[in-house]
Amino acid sequence: MVAAPASIAVVGGGIAGFSAVRELRRHGYAGELSLVDPAGLPYDRPPLSKAFLAGTLDRLRLQLAPGQWYADNRTTVIADTVDKLDAGNGTEAPVLALASGRELAADAVLLATGARARRLPLPGMDLPGVFTLRSAGDAQALQAYLDADAHLVILGAGLIGAEVAGTARGLGAAVTLVDPAELPAASAVGVDMAGYLHHLHAVHGTKYVRGAAAAVTGAGKSLLVELADGGTLRGTAVLVAAGSEPETALAETAGLSVDGGVLVDAAGRTSHPRIFAAGDSSRRIGPDGVPGRRFEHWDAARRTGEAAAAGMLGVDPPAEAVDWFWSDRYGVHLEVAGSMAVPGRTVLRGEPGAGFTAFRLGVDGILAGVAAVDGGTAVRAARKLIESGRILDPGLLRDPGTDLRRLARGKP
Amino acid sequence: MSEGIRVADVDEIDEGEALTVDAETAGTADDIAVFHSDNGRFYALNDTCTHEDASLADGWIEGDEVECPIHSARFCLRTGEALCLPALINTKAHRVDVRDGGVWLYPNVSPLDA
Numbered sequence: 447m448v449a450a451p452a453s454i455a456v457v458g459g460g461i462a463g464f465s466a467v468r469e470l471r472r473h474g475y476a477g478e479l480s481l482v483d484p485a486g487l488p489y490d491r492p493p494l495s496k497a498f499l500a501g502t503l504d505r506l507r508l509q510l511a512p513g514q515w516y517a518d519n520r521t522t523v524i525a526d527t528v529d530k531l532d533a534g535n536g537t538e539a540p541v542l543a544l545a546s547g548r549e550l551a552a553d554a555v556l557l558a559t560g561a562r563a564r565r566l567p568l569p570g571m572d573l574p575g576v577f578t579l580r581s582a583g584d585a586q587a588l589q590a591y592l593d594a595d596a597h598l599v600i601l602g603a604g605l606i607g608a609e610v611a612g613t614a615r616g617l618g619a620a621v622t623l624v625d626p627a628e629l630p631a632a633s634a635v636g637v638d639m640a641g642y643l644h645h646l647h648a649v650h651g652t653k654y655v656r657g658a659a660a661a662v663t664g665a666g667k668s669l670l671v672e673l674a675d676g677g678t679l680r681g682t683a684v685l686v687a688a689g690s691e692p693e694t695a696l697a698e699t700a701g702l703s704v705d706g707g708v709l710v711d712a713a714g715r716t717s718h719p720r721i722f723a724a725g726d727s728s729r730r731i732g733p734d735g736v737p738g739r740r741f742e743h744w745d746a747a748r749r750t751g752e753a754a755a756a757g758m759l760g761v762d763p764p765a766e767a768v769d770w771f772w773s774d775r776y777g778v779h780l781e782v783a784g785s786m787a788v789p790g791r792t793v794l795r796g797e798p799g800a801g802f803t804a805f806r807l808g809v810d811g812i813l814a815g816v817a818a819v820d821g822g823t824a825v826r827a828a829r830k831l832i833e834s835g836r837i838l839d840p841g842l843l844r845d846p847g848t849d850l851r852r853l854a855r856g857k858p
Numbered sequence: 859m860s861e862g863i864r865v866a867d868v869d870e871i872d873e874g875e876a877l878t879v880d881a882e883t884a885g886t887a888d889d890i891a892v893f894h895s896d897n898g899r900f901y902a903l904n905d906t907c908t909h910e911d912a913s914l915a916d917g918w919i920e921g922d923e924v925e926c927p928i929h930s931a932r933f934c935l936r937t938g939e940a941l942c943l944p945a946l947i948n949t950k951a952h953r954v955d956v957r958d959g960g961v962w963l964y965p966n967v968s969p970l971d972a
Contacts (some may be wrong), residue, residue: 465942490944751969826930830918851918852874
């Protein structure tokens with residue numbers, strides 16, 4: 447075991463950065479700990495498209511921990527922006543140059559810089575009333591445009607687009623979703639679950655337009671979305687929900703290896719011995735040396751933050767877990783684990799409103815993924831089944847009488 | 859030390875399952891979840907997750923941890939420590955004994971003092 451660094455600076459107060467701080471102290475780390483984020487105290491982002499946007503959860507309740515928690519855990523939260531990371535040669539401590547002019551040296555640095563909303567290279571993206579959604583400030587700005595007289599045009603029908611559509615409909619706004627896909631999210635949740643989720647838009651009065659935006663024009667609350675096929679859509683506001691891009695600028699200027707994310711190993715180590723990375727901005731190199739997918743979900747941020755904390759302390763990282771995410775729209779709770787896109791077959795169980803679950807079995811008969819709506823702990827049990835690598839009887843999975851928890855525990 | 863309550867026969871709670879003892883019976887502020895883990899041991903914690911309103915008795919029980927059924931916060935079954943987000947606040951652990959084929963709960967008695 448290597449000696450723990452005397453001081454650690456965490457850049458970014460999302461789930462990855464906060465989880466790393468917490469895990470460091472849980473491991474008994476006694477050194478100096480700072481967390482730098484322009485927003486100050488870390489806050490949770492999943493509610494930004496749901497309860498916070500709807501106005502039912504206030505800003506204070508978004509915080510991951512009250513201010514006192516940081517005092518209790520001897521963590522200095524610095525509300526500032528890191529302009530530059532001077533990595534040094536590995537012998538001396540890296541130095542963070544902050545926008546305020548201050549410099550912060552730390553023996554180890556964790557980059558948990560997250561991702562930014564992808565912008566579309568189209569005219570009109572800077573017009574007032576055209577939004578992206580990534581921060582609490584973004585959500586507040588969008589919220590001011592959402593009322594019963596609003597007509598929100600959402601460009602992109604992925605998780606954020608679909609969730610905001612549900613929230614905006616709940617606020618009484620008219621909503622039009624625009625996406626080139628015939629069936630959005632089919633690769634993420636599987637065709638069957640994607641079909642069910644897509645159908646919810648029509649049920650709840652969200653109009654779906656298959657197409658791509660070419661430009662936004664207009665002024666004030668009279669905006670016009672011009673489509674590539676020549677069609678037009680009127681709206682009072684436009685949300686661009688076109689996915690995310692990793693924030694890797696600090697890592698790049700510091701000379702770290704970056705390829706669609708800051709490249710890290712299982713313990714969050716980058717190509718520099720004193721610098722670690724976790725969360726949305728990082729991309730894990732697999733045991734085979736090949737960079738894997740960049741995961742952008744809450745649970746992945748938590749797990750990689752905890753793994754980087756272990757890496758900085760030179761202890762074994764926590765056991766790996768299968769990828770898992772959730773989404774809420776129109777009062778329906780979706781959970782997905784593993785991959786629904788591997789070659790193989792899908793087995794369906796239950797029906798919407800009664801434990802509707804899609805299992806994806808690989809050609810080898812091993813469970814690769816699961817997607818369920820309002821499934822309680824069924825997905826948790828299925829995660830266990832995925833991790834077990836067992837070959838499963840499709841008939842057993844299809845039968846609503848099968849207790850998945852017992853099956854996951856290897857019981858009859 | 860408070861009186862123990864015989865809450866179940868040992869074979870009434872399958873491994874990986876839990877039962878709840880209501881607050882009135884336990885004489886506590888919150889209901890108590892009594893867990894039979896897959897490691898064969900019995901544990902007890904306050905039933906309500908410290909993050910949001912959810913019953914830990916419905917959670918995923920494995921080794922000396924339980925995972926909340928709603929947002930997957932994990933708690934240590936031995937100590938009640940909140941192990942990961944979204945829970946931040948520890949919960950309370952209670953002593954459980956197994957004797958005479960029964961599961962005995964000691965509300966408000968720390969298992970660590972046993």
